[in-house]
Structure formats: C-alpha cells, structure tokens
Amino acid sequence: MAMWFARSRNLVSILRQNLGLSATLIKRNHSSPRPVFTNYQLSSRVFLDPSASFRHESTAVETQPDLVQQSDHEDDAQELDFPGGKVGYTSEMKFIPESSSRRIPCYRVLNEHGKIISDSDFIPVSEKLAVRMYEQMATLQVMDHIFYEAQRQGRISFYLTSVGEEAINIASAAALSPEDVVLPQYREPGVLLWRGFTLEEFANQCFGNKADYGKGRQMPIHYGSNQHNYFTVSSPIATQLPQAAGIGYALKMEKKNACAVTFIGDGGTSEGDFHAGLNFAAVMEAPVVFICRNNGWAISTHISEQFRSDGIVVKGQAYGIRSIRVDGNDALAVYSAVRSAREMAVTEQRPVLIEVKTAMTYRVGHHSTSDDSTKYREADEIQYWKMSRNPVNRFKKWVEDNGWWSEEDESKLRSSTRKQLLQAIQAAEKWEKQPLTELFNDVYDVKTKNLEEQEVGLKALVEKQPQDYPTGFHI
Amino acid sequence: MASLLGRFCRKLVVPGSAHGSRMVSTTACDSEAVKSLNLYSAINQALHIALETDPRSYVFGEDVGFGGVFRCTTGLAERFGKNRVFNTPLCEQGIVGFGIGLAAMGNRAVVEIQFADYIYPAFDQIVNEAAKFRYRSGNQFNCGGINLVFNLPSKSLLLIRLLFIGLTIRAPYGAVGHGGHYHSQSPEAFFCHVPGIKVVIPRSPREAKGLLLSSIRDPNPVVFFEPKWLYRQAVEEVPEHDYMIPLSQAEVIREGNDITLVGWGAQLTVMEQACLDAEKEGISCELIDLKTLLPWDKETVEASVKKTGRLLISHEAPVTGGFGAEISATILERCFLKLEAPVSRVCGLDTPFPLILDAIKSTVNY
Numbered sequence: 001m002a003m004w005f006a007r008s009r010n011l012v013s014i015l016r017q018n019l020g021l022s023a024t025l026i027k028r029n030h031s032s033p034r035p036v037f038t039n040y041q042l043s044s045r046v047f048l049d050p051s052a053s054f055r056h057e058s059t060a061v062e063t064q065p066d067l068v069q070q071s072d073h074e075d076d077a078q079e080l081d082f083p084g085g086k087v088g089y090t091s092e093m094k095f096i097p098e099s100s101s102r103r104i105p106c107y108r109v110l111n112e113h114g115k116i117i118s119d120s121d122f123i124p125v126s127e128k129l130a131v132r133m134y135e136q137m138a139t140l141q142v143m144d145h146i147f148y149e150a151q152r153q154g155r156i157s158f159y160l161t162s163v164g165e166e167a168i169n170i171a172s173a174a175a176l177s178p179e180d181v182v183l184p185q186y187r188e189p190g191v192l193l194w195r196g197f198t199l200e201e202f203a204n205q206c207f208g209n210k211a212d213y214g215k216g217r218q219m220p221i222h223y224g225s226n227q228h229n230y231f232t233v234s235s236p237i238a239t240q241l242p243q244a245a246g247i248g249y250a251l252k253m254e255k256k257n258a259c260a261v262t263f264i265g266d267g268g269t270s271e272g273d274f275h276a277g278l279n280f281a282a283v284m285e286a287p288v289v290f291i292c293r294n295n296g297w298a299i300s301t302h303i304s305e306q307f308r309s310d311g312i313v314v315k316g317q318a319y320g321i322r323s324i325r326v327d328g329n330d331a332l333a334v335y336s337a338v339r340s341a342r343e344m345a346v347t348e349q350r351p352v353l354i355e356v357k358t359a360m361t362y363r364v365g366h367h368s369t370s371d372d373s374t375k376y377r378e379a380d381e382i383q384y385w386k387m388s389r390n391p392v393n394r395f396k397k398w399v400e401d402n403g404w405w406s407e408e409d410e411s412k413l414r415s416s417t418r419k420q421l422l423q424a425i426q427a428a429e430k431w432e433k434q435p436l437t438e439l440f441n442d443v444y445d446v447k448t449k450n451l452e453e454q455e456v457g458l459k460a461l462v463e464k465q466p467q468d469y470p471t472g473f474h475i
Numbered sequence: 476m477a478s479l480l481g482r483f484c485r486k487l488v489v490p491g492s493a494h495g496s497r498m499v500s501t502t503a504c505d506s507e508a509v510k511s512l513n514l515y516s517a518i519n520q521a522l523h524i525a526l527e528t529d530p531r532s533y534v535f536g537e538d539v540g541f542g543g544v545f546r547c548t549t550g551l552a553e554r555f556g557k558n559r560v561f562n563t564p565l566c567e568q569g570i571v572g573f574g575i576g577l578a579a580m581g582n583r584a585v586v587e588i589q590f591a592d593y594i595y596p597a598f599d600q601i602v603n604e605a606a607k608f609r610y611r612s613g614n615q616f617n618c619g620g621i622n623l624v625f626n627l628p629s630k631s632l633l634l635i636r637l638l639f640i641g642l643t644i645r646a647p648y649g650a651v652g653h654g655g656h657y658h659s660q661s662p663e664a665f666f667c668h669v670p671g672i673k674v675v676i677p678r679s680p681r682e683a684k685g686l687l688l689s690s691i692r693d694p695n696p697v698v699f700f701e702p703k704w705l706y707r708q709a710v711e712e713v714p715e716h717d718y719m720i721p722l723s724q725a726e727v728i729r730e731g732n733d734i735t736l737v738g739w740g741a742q743l744t745v746m747e748q749a750c751l752d753a754e755k756e757g758i759s760c761e762l763i764d765l766k767t768l769l770p771w772d773k774e775t776v777e778a779s780v781k782k783t784g785r786l787l788i789s790h791e792a793p794v795t796g797g798f799g800a801e802i803s804a805t806i807l808e809r810c811f812l813k814l815e816a817p818v819s820r821v822c823g824l825d826t827p828f829p830l831i832l833d834a835i836k837s838t839v840n841y
Contacts, residue, residue, distance in 0.1 A: 181580075193553045215613035224612045231579070232612035236603045243604070246576020246584070253558065253582075260576075265841040272596070276569030283564055284573070442614045443670050448723070448770040 013234045022450045044404070045188050067170075086228065106357065107337060108327035114397025122336040127404045128380050131176050133331060133433025134399045135413055137166040137392045140190045142198065142417045146207060150425055151220075153186045158220045162187050165390035167473040168293055168332040168356050170194055175338035176447070181247050181257035183231045186221060187293065190424035195228040200408045200420050201426035215442070216434040237270040241290070245351070248286030252349055259287035259345040261338075267298025278319040281351035289341045294357035299367045300376045316353035325354035331395040436462065483727040492514060500541055512713040515706040517680035518547045518645075521687040522585065524717050526555045532691070534560045536570055536587030544589060544646055545706050571597035571644060575605050578618035578696075579640040585691055591648035591700055592660040605642055608673030619695040620644045642696040645687070645705035648676075648792055650742050652831045659828040661740075661792035666698050666803065667769045673697045674769040675722060676740040680711040685720030693722060700739035709744070724773035727779065731761035734785040737776055737802060739765045742789050768798055776802065777809050784815040794822035 007345070050235055063431075079086040109122040118361055125133070144161040149158040159202055168192020176182070189202065201213070205223050208216035214224060214232060224232025231240065244262035251258050268274060269292060281288040292312045296303050308317060316323030322344065326337045334356060341352040367373065399405040440455045459475050466473075492626055512520065526532050535549055540562040542549035543836050552560040554714055562572050588594045591721050594601075603694035609617035650659040653792055668672045675697055677683035683701065692698040728743070729750055738746050743764055750760040759781050786806055788799035803818040 012732025023511075213613045213615055214611065217613065218611050224615055226612075226615040233614055234604065234607070234611060236599060239572065239600060239604050242600070243576035243579065246570075246573035247580055248576075248577075249573070250577050250580035250582055254580075272568055273572060276564075276566045276572060279564050279566065280569045282574050284561075388841070418568060440611045442671075444770075445609070445617075449773070450770055 018438075029237055033474075036044055047234060053126070057394065059463075067236065076325040085092050098308070099310055100314070102312050104325050106325045106327050107333050108330045108393055109332040110330045110398055112394065114401060115333070116398070117206065122332050123339050125332060125335060127402065129174065130395075130399050130402070131404050133170050133335075134405060135394075136173075136194055137331070137395060138169045140166050140169060140193055140416050141392055142414055142422060142460070143189070143202065146418065146421045146425070148369065149222075150206075155429060156192075156220050158369055160186060161220045162190055164389075165293060165295065165328065166190060167334050167395065168291070168328050171334035172338040172356075175335050176228065176261055176342055177258060179279065180342065181229045181231070181244075181251065181258065181260050183244045183247065183260060183262040184223075184233055185237065185240065185263045185265055185293075186233045186235070187265065189221065189223060191263075192223055192228060192230045193231065195225075197223070197225055197228060197230075198424075200424045200427065201225075201418075203421075203424040203430070205426075206285050207428040207431070208433065209428055209431035210434050211428075211431055212401055212434075215438050236266055237273035238273035239262075240270075241268075241273045242280055242322075244288050245277050245281040245284060245286050246289070248281060248284065248288035248345075248351070249284050252285070252287055257344055257346060259282070259289055261289045261342070263291050263293060265298060266292065266294040266312065267297065267301060267305050267306055270306055278316070278321055278351065278353070281319050281436060282319045285349050287345040287349050287353060288351040289338065289345050290351060290353045291338070292353070292355045293345070295328075297367070297373070298376075299371060300373075303442075306307070311355055311357055313353065313355040319351075321351050323355065325355045325357055328356040329389045329391040329394055331391060332398070354417060372404070377447075431475070436473075495785040496775035499566055499741040501685060502541050507713045507832075509712040510715055511710055512631070512680050513705075513707050513710050514677075514680045514683055514760060515547045516546050516703065517711075517713045518687055519549055519551075519690075520713070520715070522548060522685040523554070525583065525688060525691045525799045526551060526559065527713055528717065532559070532585065533577060534585045535563050535589070536575075537563060537565055537589045539563075539587055545588065545703065545708075547645075547701075548587065548698075549597055553732050567593055567595075567597040568600055571600040571642075573607070574642050574644070575600060575608065575618045575696075575704065576608055579616055583641045583643070584693055585643045585645065588644060588646040590658050590660075590703075591646040591662050592657045594662060596646075597644075598665070601644065601672065601696070601698065606669045608696075609672075616676075617694070619693070623721065625656055635804065641691055643693075643699055644697070644806060645699045645701060647706070648700040649702045649704055649706050650828060652829070653828045653829070656827045657743060661700075661754060661790065661823070663698075663700055663739075663768055663790075664792055664796060664798045668800050669697070669769075670771065673722060673767060674700070675767050676700045676702070677703070678702070678740055678743045678764050679709050682720060682764075682766070684713055685718050686722070688717065689719040689722050691718065694778045697722075700740065704741045705744070720766070723767045723770050725766060725775040726764045727775065728764050729760065729762035731759035731783065733759045733783055734761065734782045734787060735776065736760055736762045736787050736789065737799075738789045739763075739768065740791075742791055746789055763805065771802070773805055773809070776806060780806055780810045784813055785819075786810075786814070787819040789821040790822050794826045796823050797822050 017163075037300065040225065078089060080089050108364035109116055109120045111117050140162060147156065147159045148161055150156050155305075165187060169188055173191040173194035178195060182188075184191065184342055202223065204211040205214055206220035208220070210216070214222060219235070222233040222235070224230060234240070240262050241264060244260040251260065263278070278290065280286070281290070293302070294311055298306060313325040315321045324337055324341070327333050337354055341354055344350065345352050396405065435460065436454065440451045443451060462469055462473070462475060509511060522534055526534065534548055536543075538544055538561060540552045546558065563573070568584055570588065572585040579583040580781055588597065605618055609619060648661050648663070663674055663676065666672060673690070673693060674694055675686050677686045690699050700780045709783065730745070731750070736746050736750065743762070746762055750762055753760050761783055763776060763779060765776075776786075786803070788802050790797055792798070797820070799820040799822055803820065805819060807814070
C-alpha cells in the first residue's frame with residue numbers, strides 16, 4: 001500500500017513535469033497552507049547539485065498561530081518607532097500566555113507500523129540509500145550492544161549507548177554532505193559511523209591504545225576525526241554550540257557549500273552555552289543546524305524538571321531561528337527535516353533548530369554505564385517504548401515492505417557485524433598503549449620547558465620503581 | 476593529509492626559538508620609523524597590522540565596531556569591513572566559544588573581553604575547550620596552529636610551522652582607582668593554572684605591540700591582559716613596522732646587584748619608582764619584566780637571583796594564591812642555597828578591590 005502511494009506520487013510528479021499539469025491534481029486534505037517543496041525542488045539531482053540556486057521560500061515556514069491575537073483595542077494606524085523597528089501599540093493590557101494553546105505538532109512520515117502516512121511531505125529515499133541507512137542503524141545497534149557488554153565485563157572503562165536514537169544518528173548523517181562540519185555532544189557515534197569510521201577505529205578509542213587518534217587521552221566514546229569532519233567529543237555539555245556558530249560563520253566566509261551541524265540533548269538546552277550558541281548563530285547569520293535530541297531525560301532528571309516550555313522547538317523563535325519538531329523514531333522524517341534544514345542553512349545563510357522528539361526518541365538505555373535507570377523509571381515504561389516506538393524496527397518494516405530487505409539479509413548483517421566487532425575488540429585490547437611521552441605532547445604546539453622537565457622526572461621515577469606501574473607500560 | 480594541508484596551509488614561516496615565535500630585536504633600528512604612541516594606540520596599530528597581514532583574521536567583541544570602550548579597535552571596522560570586525564551580543568561565553576570555532580577552522584580570532592572582570596562566563600570555554608582542544612583530539616584539531624615535521628633527505632629535521640590559526644583573548648585588567656570591584660581585577664592567576672594556554676601581560680606601548688603580534692601569531696590560545704591604567708598614561712616611542720617580541724622570555728629592564736625584583740604590567744612602573752627610591756639608600760635593584768606568565772621564563776629569574784641572593788615579587792592581584800606564590804616556590808626550589816633572605820611578596824590585599832579616590836591613590840604604595 002505504501003509503495004503504491006509512493007509510486008503514485010512519483011507518477012504524478014513525472015506527469016507534472018512533462019505535461020505541466022497544475023498542482024491541483026493532488027488534493028490535500030488540510031485547510032491551512034502547508035509547507036511544500038515543489039517536486040522540482042525535491043528531486044535529488046537538485047538537492048545534490050551545489051550550484052542549484054533555488055532558495056527555499058519563506059513560505060516554507062509553517063504559518064503559526066499568532067502569539068498575540070489582534071484585538072479591537074489595537075490601532076494599526078498608530079505605530080511606535082523604537083530601536084528594532086516599528087511596532088503597533090495597544091491600550092489593552094494583555095500578557096502573552098506562558099504557553100500556546102496548542103503544542104507544536106510533531107512532523108512524521110512513517111506511522112508505527114512502518115507505513116508512509118498518506119499525503120505526507122517527505123523527500124524520497126532511494127533503495128540504495130534506504131538499505132544503507134537501515135544497515136547502519138542495525139550496525140549501530142550491534143556496536144552499542146557489544147561495547148556495552150564489554151564495559152560490563154570490565155574490558156573498557158566506560159560506554160554510552162545510543163539505543164532508541166539510531167534514527168537520529170543515521171538519518172541525520174545521511175541527510176548531510178561530507179563537507180558539513182559536525183560538532184557532536186556525545187550520543188552521536190552513528191554520525192561518525194555513517195561517514196566511514198570503522199568498528200576498529202571505534203574500538204581503538206574505547207581502549208585508548210596506540211592506534212587511537214586521540215592518543216589515549218580521553219575516556220571511551222570521546223571520538224573525533226578530522227578526516228570525517230567530526231570534531232572531538234568533550235564531556236562538558238553544550239560547549240560545542242557557540243563553537244558551531246563560529247564554524248558556520250567560517251564556512252560562510254569561505255563561501256563553502258557546507259554548514260555546521262551540532263547536537264545537544266534536552267538537558268543541554270538549559271546551559272548558558274545553548275543561549276549563547278543560538279543567539280550568536282542568529283545574529284551572525286551563520287549556517288548552523290542545531291539538532292536537539294529530546295529523549296526526555298538528563299540522567300535522572302525528567303524534562304519536567306528541566307524546563308517549563310513546550311520542549312525546545314518553541315525556543316527557536318525567541319532567537320529568530322526557524323525550528324521544527326520531528327519524530328525521532330521515524331527515520332524518513334528525520335532525514336527529510338535535516339536535509340531541508342541543511343539546505344536552508346546553506347542557501348539562506350541562517351541557523352535552523354530541529355527538536356527531534358516526537359513521542360520522543362525514548363532513551364531506552366541508561367544514561368551511561370554509570371547509571372541504572374530502573375532506579376528512576378518503571379521497568380514497564382521502558383518495555384513499552386522498546387517495542388512500540390523502536391526506530392530501527394519501524395524503518396525496517398518500511399524497507400522490508402518495499403522488498404529491499406529480507407530476514408536473511410538481517411541475520412547475515414547482524415552476525416557478520418557482531419563477528420567483526422568481537423575481532424575488533426580483541427585486537428584493540430591487545431594493541432599496546434601510547435608511550436609515556438604522549439602524555440606531554442600537544443599540550444602546546446611545541447613542548448615547553450616545564451613539560452620537558454616533568455617528563456624527565458616522570459621517566460626517572462618509572463625507571464626507578466617499575467613495580468608501581470602496569471606491566472607493558474612503556475616510556 | 477592533503478585536506479589537512481588544504482584547510483590549514485597558508486604561509487610557511489621558518490622556525491626561530493624553541494617556543495616558536497620569531498626572534499626579533501626589541502629595539503628599533505635607527506632607520507626604522509617610530510612614533511610616540513600611548514598603549515591603546517600601540518595595541519590598535521598591532522591589530523591593524525594583524526588584520527592587514529592575515530586576511531583570515533577577525534576582531535570581535537562587545538562594542539568593538541565603533542572602536543571599543545578603550546579605543547583599541549578604532550578604525551578597524553571601517554578599514555577591514557564588518558565581516559571581519561564586528562560587535563557581538565553581550566555574552567562572553569558566546570564570544571570565546573564563537574572564537575574557538577573560527578580558530579578551529581584555520582582563522583585567527585582576536586577576541587575582546589570588555590573588562591577582565593567579566594571574563595569568568597568564558598572560563599569554561601577557555602579552560603575546558605580552548606586549552607584542551609589540541610590535546611584531547613590527539614592533535615587532529617586545535618584552535619592555535621599546526622606543526623608539520625618533515626624528514627628531509629639530508630637527514631635534518633625541519634620544523635615547519637603553518638601559522639594561520641590562533642585564538643587570542645584580549646582584556647583590560649588592573650586598577651585605575653575609580654573602577655571598584657568590577658573594573659579593577661587582575662585575574663591572571665586563575666589562567667596561569669591552566670595547561671594549554673599562554674598568559675601574556677605587556678608593560679608599555681612598545682612591548683604591547685610586539686607581544687600582541689606574537690600572541691596573535693602564536694599557535695596556541697593566548698590570554699592577553701592589557702593594563703588599562705596605562706592605556707592613556709603611558710607614552711613611548713613605538714616602531715611603526717611589523718615586529719614581534721618573543722613569548723616566554725623575561726627581560727631584565729634594570730640591572731642591579733643587591734636584590735631581584737620581578738613584576739609585570741602596570742606594576743613595573745611602580746616598581747621602577749621603588750628602584751629609584753631604593754637607590755638613594757644605596758640599594759642596587761635588578762628589575763625583571765616577566766612578560767609571559769605562562770609558560771614563564773624561570774631561567775632568567777633564576778640567574779638573577781643566583782647573582783643577587785634576594786627576590787621580591789610584586790603584583791596588583793591579591794597576595795594569597797597570586798602568581799607570586801608560584802614564582803616564590805620555584806625560585807626556592809632552584810636557588811635555596813643562594814638565598815640570603817626569604818622571598819618577599821608585595822601584593823594586593825586579600826579583599827575585593829575597593830574604590831580608591833584619586834587623593835588617596837598616591838599613598839597606595841606597592
């Protein structure tokens with residue numbers, strides 16, 4: 001059924017292009033004007049073409065119910081001229097309500113059964129892309145499972161899963177170009193996976209061995225790769241947001257067909273850097289896509305204890321930033337939203353905010369291996385979301401319904417990935433660690449005198465008392 | 476590698492000292508043009524040169540566009556355009572964070588914090604981000620600069636530094652008297668405790684221009700404190716050309732035999748006066764300007780104390796936990812047997828900096 005709809009839409013688009021049929025051929029049920037890209041704009045050729053000069057019209061923004069209803073007391077003819085522009089005045093004293101009567105709706109394309117909702121706007125995804133997306137989502141699942149187990153076994157010191165957030169990770173990455181610069185928070189390894197980071201490279205960082213690009217200095221999951229335009233993860237929350245504004249600005253100044261893309265969780269939006277980042281990006285007109293993963297929890301803190309707004313999407317307007325709320329369990333919706341946001345950011349040189357929530361990307365896993373979330377959540381709650389709102393299952397159903405994936409493919413993928421991971425872990429574990437000298441490099445571009453002295457001192461100490469240091473520890 | 480080069484490659488500079496910045500004579504040649512400038516004009520000149528010589532450099536901060544509250548950025552926006560010299564929203568963490576992002580993409584970001592007293596919202600970005608940017612990424616990313624080492628056929632190692640990048644944070648610091656708690660602070664000690672950044676404090680207009688250019692071109696993030704008291708007060712002959720004064724090299728600005736005095740910034744003018752007063756009583760003072768507090772030049776101070784046998788450190792910041800403590804401890808470790816007297820610190824009191832009216836200012840004698 002879904003396939004028929006998809007085909008019929010494509011058929012119509014072909015007709016429209018070739019015969020110049022009017023847009024009224026497809027009837028839309030909704031009364032209010034809808035954000036629609038013309039089929040010309042939706043064709044992948046145009047999107048992938050960097051020289052495409054079309055601009056998303058401002059009508060691509062949903063007309064929102066006015067914050068302040070015009071009243072009888074308002075006198076349009078009289079305006080006050082203040083810094084910031086003219087503004088009408090009213091003699092009715094009315095406060096803007098603390099929240100809108102209607103919550104911002106969530107954009108979704110696939111329903112819970114993996115079927116495309118009729119008349120949804122979305123950017124078509126080819127078989128090749130869809131299969132790749134699914135494979136990567138499944139790979140991420142396997143990777144998370146195995147690394148998590150490795151941590152429980154004491155083989156790595158720490159791990160953080162992206163369980164329930166596979167669609168956010170993979171679909172957003174798929175929607176970007178490789179030149180887009182990514183500044184992660186820490187729950188986005190799938191973006192790096194999509195860009196080509198290997199399972200071996202992930203394992204090396206988690207084990208902090210000599211092959212780790214970070215030279216063994218940081219905790220596990222603090223990945224970074226300049227080759228993949230993925231900035232190194234740092235533990236402090238939200239610090240990457242104003243940096244993303246600076247990076248977006250740099251890309252704008254270089255006239256690159258690229259933007260900065262940065263991720264943050266629901267908790268992180270309470271940080272001052274969230275405000276700083278969005279405000280700077282808006283004022284500097286920097287091409288930045290801010291993606292907020294709202295999974296409802298910041299460790300043990302529920303969002304009701306985090307903010308009193310209607311989530312994060314409403315905050316965008318406060319900064320003059322276009323925003324959208326998306327179902328994070330729906331890979332197609334995430335893909336379309338991020339793709340559109342990215343194009344807007346680059347072609348219009350502006351920031352865009354995406355709240356990936358929806359019935360939320362539910363954080364099925366614990367916050368990290370240092371957390372046991374059954375302490376603050378009912379086990380039943382976790383189970384419900386696990387089954388019914390699983391982004392991987394939902395996308396899998398759609399891909400399978402299209403005839404692009406089979407159970408055979410599934411078991412082949414999962415077992416080979418698992419095998420590859422176990423091998424990667426075994427190899428990474430055996431690989432020697434960084435030599436002591438790397439402790440002192442890269443603090444500055446060139447080692448300073450005090451560091452040289454300290455290195456000499458430490459080496460002498462290690463040589464004098466080798467029994468105090470782990471076996472295999474080398475200078 | 477090629478993409479790395481493509482992003483960061485701009486200019487090749489042959490190495491100088493181990494610390495990397497080019498060694499340039501601090502005294503101008505007779506043939507070089509000099510001009511009598513005050514501190515803010517010297518800094519302004521340095522910024523003009525920095526923006527002129529590097530098309531990928533930016534100057535921004537609060538009120539920077541019209542020239543800045545201390546006139547340090549006068550004329551920059553008109554000359555280089557609002558894309559490169561601009562006002563930012565009132566948000567120090569945003570200013571520094573944005574600067575880190577710019578620098579990480581291979582640009583020079585020269586950021587202004589309006590008063591050092593307001594640098595604290597940016598402390599997280601400076602300490603947790605800028606200072607650790609290179610280290611934590613395994614040198615894949617930095618907001619300072621990049622080094623490439625090549626093994627040449629002649630088997631000599633040539634260190635080629637590709638300079639281009641750099642985050643420099645400038646802030647006026649120090650007392651003027653009427654500044655009170657929030658326009659008088661000397662927060663250098665907080666930053667001297669952070670591996671990965673450099674802390675530089677000039678004492679005069681000529682020093683400021685050379686040190687600022689070195690700081691901007693240094694491949695590490697630098698916090699540059701400018702003694703606001705001297706913005707108009709200090710006037711000096713400043714060479715008009717592009718010159719750099721090396722970082723992490725202290726200077727003996729007055730030779731003596733009986734005691735070593737160490738200081739930085741505006742305090743040196745006070746100490747110079749103290750040296751003259753001491754001379755009348757037959758005491759010969761050796762005065763050292765530290766210039767760079769992190770990483771600091773221990774060798775110069777050590778050599779001086781080994782000669783004189785006595786050390787006195789003076790800074791405006793409160794004495795407890797001030798940078799003088801670090802200098803004192805280090806010199807004690809290195810020169811214990813040569814010392815004739817305990818190391819002395821003449822520093823600020825352990826209070827928030829109070830309002831000091833002009834009439835009383837002269838009796839505040841450090």
